[in-house]
Amino acid sequence: MGALVFLVAAALTPALPAWIVSLAIVALANALVVLGLIILWRAGLVPFGQALFYAIGAYAVALIARYTGLRDVLLLLTAAAILSGLAAFLTGFLLARYREIFFAMLSLAMSMILYGVLVKTETLGSTDGFHVAPPTYFGYAPQGGMRLLLMFWLVLGCCAVAAVLVSFYLRSVAGALAVPVRDSEIRLEFLGVSVNGLIHLNLVIAGTLAGIGGALAAFAIEHVDPSMAYWTTSGGFVFVTILSGAGFVAAAFVGSLLFELLRSIAYDVLPGAWQIFLGSALLLIILFLPEGVGSLFQRVRRPPSHSRS
Amino acid sequence: MLTDGLVYAAYLYVVAVGLTLIFGVMRILNVTHGSFYAFGAYGAASAVGAYFERGLPAAGGFLLMVVVTMAIGLVLGLILERGLLRRIYGKDEVVVVLVTYAAFLILEDIIQLIWGTNSYALYEPLAVAGSLRVGKLVLSGYDVGLVAFAVLLACAVSFVLHHTRWGRLLTVVIFDREVAAAFGINVSLVYTVTFVIGAVLGALGGAVMAPKISVTLGIGVEVIVLAFAVVAIGGMGSVAGAFLGALIVGEVRSASVHFVPQLELFVISVVMAVVLMFRPQGLFTRVQPRKI
Numbered sequence: 001m002g003a004l005v006f007l008v009a010a011a012l013t014p015a016l017p018a019w020i021v022s023l024a025i026v027a028l029a030n031a032l033v034v035l036g037l038i039i040l041w042r043a044g045l046v047p048f049g050q051a052l053f054y055a056i057g058a059y060a061v062a063l064i065a066r067y068t069g070l071r072d073v074l075l076l077l078t079a080a081a082i083l084s085g086l087a088a089f090l091t092g093f094l095l096a097r098y099r100e101i102f103f104a105m106l107s108l109a110m111s112m113i114l115y116g117v118l119v120k121t122e123t124l125g126s127t128d129g130f131h132v133a134p135p136t137y138f139g140y141a142p143q144g145g146m147r148l149l150l151m152f153w154l155v156l157g158c159c160a161v162a163a164v165l166v167s168f169y170l171r172s173v174a175g176a177l178a179v180p181v182r183d184s185e186i187r188l189e190f191l192g193v194s195v196n197g198l199i200h201l202n203l204v205i206a207g208t209l210a211g212i213g214g215a216l217a218a219f220a221i222e223h224v225d226p227s228m229a230y231w232t233t234s235g236g237f238v239f240v241t242i243l244s245g246a247g248f249v250a251a252a253f254v255g256s257l258l259f260e261l262l263r264s265i266a267y268d269v270l271p272g273a274w275q276i277f278l279g280s281a282l283l284l285i286i287l288f289l290p291e292g293v294g295s296l297f298q299r300v301r302r303p304p305s306h307s308r309s
Numbered sequence: 310m311l312t313d314g315l316v317y318a319a320y321l322y323v324v325a326v327g328l329t330l331i332f333g334v335m336r337i338l339n340v341t342h343g344s345f346y347a348f349g350a351y352g353a354a355s356a357v358g359a360y361f362e363r364g365l366p367a368a369g370g371f372l373l374m375v376v377v378t379m380a381i382g383l384v385l386g387l388i389l390e391r392g393l394l395r396r397i398y399g400k401d402e403v404v405v406v407l408v409t410y411a412a413f414l415i416l417e418d419i420i421q422l423i424w425g426t427n428s429y430a431l432y433e434p435l436a437v438a439g440s441l442r443v444g445k446l447v448l449s450g451y452d453v454g455l456v457a458f459a460v461l462l463a464c465a466v467s468f469v470l471h472h473t474r475w476g477r478l479l480t481v482v483i484f485d486r487e488v489a490a491a492f493g494i495n496v497s498l499v500y501t502v503t504f505v506i507g508a509v510l511g512a513l514g515g516a517v518m519a520p521k522i523s524v525t526l527g528i529g530v531e532v533i534v535l536a537f538a539v540v541a542i543g544g545m546g547s548v549a550g551a552f553l554g555a556l557i558v559g560e561v562r563s564a565s566v567h568f569v570p571q572l573e574l575f576v577i578s579v580v581m582a583v584v585l586m587f588r589p590q591g592l593f594t595r596v597q598p599r600k601i
Contacts, residue, residue, distance in 0.1 A: 046403040094586060100402055101338055102585065105541050109582040112534055116575030231534065235410055242407060273422065279414030286408055287396060 005250075021152050023260050025220045028155045030240065031256035032213035035166055036206030037241040038252055039175070043202055044182030046241075047095075048104040048234050049111030050210045053084040055118070055229035057211030058218035060084070062132045073135035073154060077215055084211020085204055092203040096196045111229050118226035129225025132218050155216050159253060162209060167249050174201060210237075239282055245289075313566070316452045318559025319459035320518045324532060325539035325551045326466060327510030332545040333483040334503040336402060337394070340409040342511045342536060344416035345385060347529035349378045349515030351420060354429040354524045357516075378516045382509025385416075390504040398500075413529070421526060428525035455517055463552050470548060479503065538581040 033054055040047060057080040064079055065071050091110055098106055119127055134147060137154075169175045177198055180188050185195050218224050227233060236259075244255025262281060266274035324346055331339045356377045389412060397408050470476035482489045482499050490496045515528075522528065539558050543550025558577055565576040 104403065104406070105537065106582060106585045108537070109578050109585060113575055113578040113582060116578055120575065232530065238407065273418050275414040275418040279411040282411035282414070283393070283408060286404060286411070
């Protein structure tokens, strides 16, 4: 069913107005990051520093394009994935040992370290960041409306692949073990499972996803700047994760699209008060829909059992 | 350079001690603290600025600073605690942090709605306090006052925590909430009072810093990272830790500003990461045994 949705979306795109497509591109790129966060949240961990990998992915494509002239999209995306995955692997040695608040704070500290470095590096444009040239697709450099369309299909394709892979992962043993990690680590360790190793694996997956998301976002916005590593960016991702809920892979995409839509509406309708709007939305969701938008799907699909007996 | 670090540490302490108290008692990492700071700064800028414009005696101006922040802290703290936090106490730690983050977002915009996007400068207290000569250094009177104030505050907090009945009740609640409740301590009242005190201290941090910085949008966002670093280094929930943490962060920042200005934020984050690596509970807290 998910595949159908993706195909329909891909087919419909040429008919949609450009602003919706642009919005969707950014939303879907961010949804990749959220996918990673969902994986981690199922294990009971909420990193407040995913922006680290997001920024690594974004800056990787930007720097490679700038200094080597390579612009092919597949090459750049692979590079971004490898680099952010590597970063996640290395930082994971440290991060996997912590839980809850300490995990969140250490993750935050690391992302702020990158931010500090980026902001102070003059060659990278300090707080202004710098422009990213649009990518080429196997040598073809699209112009105008075609550029947007190809970008969208690219992002859609990446999301589809990621969705499938993550679904497989979550149904695998490693993925299924995430929930017991949240509930009772000690029992899991007595069963012989290395909890730290599991968390490390999840961190690498989440980090790679975030890196790809960052790279795609860099292509879409055609700009990178240090704020991509700032804690408020991480906060935004966590916001969307809460909005989506941890139950479904599809929820990440729906949640991310919803968030971008909400944010755009907020900018438009309440330019001076968009943060009030978002903050209130977050509060309402936490208070009334703590399982996120995904849980609504659940309620629609399976009607409450008491109606049968 | 050392004195710069001390001044920086002083205001960091005022802000951080509130944050660490709130965490220690309520186990809430209060992102909204940044908003208290910002409100305090803006409030002080407006109120004290208006006060000095009327040419009233200087000493009253400083008093007004404290009064304004207490009012702000009281109002904001009460509204937040009673209206919002009450409803989510049982929930997961991280969800609570997100709630405070949401409140922070809302308050940031409210600040913008009230005070607009201009920046404010509050220079009168600095001018009034003049300057002192200590050996070869010329120190701003205000800075010296700030350090003295922070030290006084530290002593006062320490005294209250260890030698008054109320302080000891607070310490018990920090140690173990359930046992405290079992002994008949009104934990929810303690929560409310702690949060309000924390809010007042956060606002106070903003108010005392207002004359030294340009009060504009975004100061709340920036201070959060620093305050978190101080609290993480010193130990979350430890007041002595907040003092030491503030000193460390203050001096480290001052050193980096003097020697390698590019690395300021980087250095602080590195220190925070290093401390978290080797002593994740901070320098002063006891390691909590894992509860099965």
